[in-house]
Amino acid sequence: MAKLKCAWFDFACCEGCQVELTNYGEPFVQLLEHLEPVEFREVMSEKTTGPIDVAFIEGSFTREADRRRLEEIRARAKVVVAYGSCATSGGINALKNHMDDYAGEVYGADKDRPHLNSAKALPVSAAIKVDYEVRGCPMDRDELLRIVQQVVHGTAKVYVPSYPVCVECKRRETVCRYDDGEYCLGPIARAGCGAPCPADGIPCEACRGLAEQPNQEAMVKVLVDNGKLPQQRAENLSRMFTANFRGDA
Ligand code: SF4
């Protein structure tokens, strides 16, 4: 079977998802038995302008120039995969959608420099049709692998759970962060990652977005009452990766 020509593109992001993929080790090497990278900024200097089989897109859509570039990629690619929370939901970048003067707060006197001019941080799907999404910050490598298997071998559609991370956390019998006097967003976070953060003693921050029918109001109350966080900190934390999920971006 001929290898699929694949290109990785980045928009507004930290490129941590590309790095995450290169850190995958042996499974990434095995992927190369099926994929032929023709553009991948973190690992090669070659560029491509020709047709591609799969475009992997990282980062948020934040300006009209992005739209033109995304449309050009879409026109060349048979399959488009958005990967990482920046690309699938706007991710942490979407926090700026709720700030009156984010550029001033972040860049101070430099805020009017042309390259800092951007609009709201949105998912790639706000500009072009996306065929597959891989959630997480950084993206879930196993989920990406399953999607590549689906594209290459036509295996069954990759299942993404709609229940909360707490379900997976309980399955692996992790002690709840709240029992250790800490906080966690697991009750409203979408599962599928296997709850690695609480297992490592770190609170879940819902990097995969929201579970189905999340009760965000109750979550903030729990963060305050049980997690002992100040009200404002609890509100900010509850939207860290989910600012665009509230439908008010
Ligand atoms: S999803 Fe996270 S790791 Fe990936 S590019 Fe965005 S900020 Fe970086």
Ligand code: SF4
């Ligand atoms: S540690 Fe977090 S994910 Fe695990 S059960 Fe507690 S609240 Fe849920």
Ligand code: SF4
């Ligand atoms: S446990 Fe929470 S923060 Fe950690 S990977 Fe899963 S969804 Fe993301």
